[in-house]
Amino acid sequence: MEVHLRVQRFHPQVDAEPHWQEYRVEVPEHATVLDALLAARDEQDETLTLRCSCRSHICGSCVMKVNGTSCLGCKTKVSHARKRLAAGEPIRVAPAGNLPVVKDLAVDLEVFFGKVKAIEPYLQPDGPPPEREYLVPNEAMLTVREAMACILCGCCVSECNSLEVEPRFLGPAALAKAWRFTEDPRDAADRHRLEFVSAPGGIWDCTHCFACVEVCPKDVKPMERILELRRRAMEAGFTDNNGARHSQAFADTIAESGWLDETRVLSRSLRGLPELLEWAPVGMRALLRGKMPLRHRRLSGAKQIRAIFAAAQRRSGEPPREHAPGR
Numbered sequence: 001m002e003v004h005l006r007v008q009r010f011h012p013q014v015d016a017e018p019h020w021q022e023y024r025v026e027v028p029e030h031a032t033v034l035d036a037l038l039a040a041r042d043e044q045d046e047t048l049t050l051r052c053s054c055r056s057h058i059c060g061s062c063v064m065k066v067n068g069t070s071c072l073g074c075k076t077k078v079s080h081a082r083k084r085l086a087a088g089e090p091i092r093v094a095p096a097g098n099l100p101v102v103k104d105l106a107v108d109l110e111v112f113f114g115k116v117k118a119i120e121p122y123l124q125p126d127g128p129p130p131e132r133e134y135l136v137p138n139e140a141m142l143t144v145r146e147a148m149a150c151i152l153c154g155c156c157v158s159e160c161n162s163l164e165v166e167p168r169f170l171g172p173a174a175l176a177k178a179w180r181f182t183e184d185p186r187d188a189a190d191r192h193r194l195e196f197v198s199a200p201g202g203i204w205d206c207t208h209c210f211a212c213v214e215v216c217p218k219d220v221k222p223m224e225r226i227l228e229l230r231r232r233a234m235e236a237g238f239t240d241n242n243g244a245r246h247s248q249a250f251a252d253t254i255a256e257s258g259w260l261d262e263t264r265v266l267s268r269s270l271r272g273l274p275e276l277l278e279w280a281p282v283g284m285r286a287l288l289r290g291k292m293p294l295r296h297r298r299l300s301g302a303k304q305i306r307a308i309f310a311a312a313q314r315r316s317g318e319p320p321r322e323h324a325p326g327r
């Protein structure tokens, strides 16, 4: 079958701006987007640059955006990529997002791997090493098995909305890796790891957009790992930060009044005048756009909402939190 590709080309040392180039190639019915790109490179344009190795979604090399969504080129069938396109519309292929382009579809992974290294992705056991090996019962590893499937492809990082605006964010892949070690029964560095990921640029920078969960080719579910890290970090007492305060204030204002009270969430999340002043422009914008009403209508069911919170706390075994009736 003939495949019509529109590929984003960019050579930073030569081009001022990225530009699109079109290719038409013949490939078998079962071909992947990577197969089509390789055919274009081998038969028509040897300057087309891309990265790949296994062609079997194992090595994690071929991250790219196909029709605007991050994926592995070798796991994305041409037939699938065509499904949502109008007749005659080309398949658009662009480099991964949130990573600098080296050339065309090849991106620089140095920052990506730097963040993975920063979470110390190796076991840190306590005490003397065992005589032969660490023995772990199978059931103890069941929870970490999914996260161990990560192939460090970067699809999640490419799609992460938070990284687009905050490049210092550790990102979904590194945080899922951090979770994997906090859950490993052989590792004894939990507190150190939880403290590290609670710092600015860590777990509290995720916006729960689900994009990383949707695009991960190995079902690692990074966002769920991040939420679990948050729970564990708060349980371990790492609550003196804006993220933990925001999370608590979010729940508290709903428990108190039935509403998410943005004004009080903001004031309770931040510490001190300098922080309040720093966020004042955001607050003003939210106020002017009606996103932060100064007063919410009193909800008739607020009492029941407080009862739901109290019941949930009793069930979770958390120490009870008093929720006074709100405004």
Ligand code: SF4
Pocket (backbone or CB within 6 Å): 156, 159, 160, 161, 162, 163, 171, 172, 205, 206, 207, 208, 209, 210, 211, 212, 213, 222, 223, 226
């Ligand atoms: S859920 Fe969080 S980590 Fe995942 S893509 Fe969205 S912002 Fe990034």
Ligand code: SF4
Pocket (backbone or CB within 6 Å): 149, 150, 151, 152, 153, 154, 155, 156, 157, 172, 173, 176, 215, 216, 217, 218, 219, 220, 221, 222
């Ligand atoms: S978590 Fe998933 S998408 Fe992210 S690097 Fe690992 S395998 Fe790739």
Ligand code: FES
Pocket (backbone or CB within 6 Å): 051, 052, 053, 054, 055, 056, 057, 058, 059, 060, 061, 062, 063, 072, 073, 074, 075
């Ligand atoms: S080439 Fe190895 S994952 Fe695509």
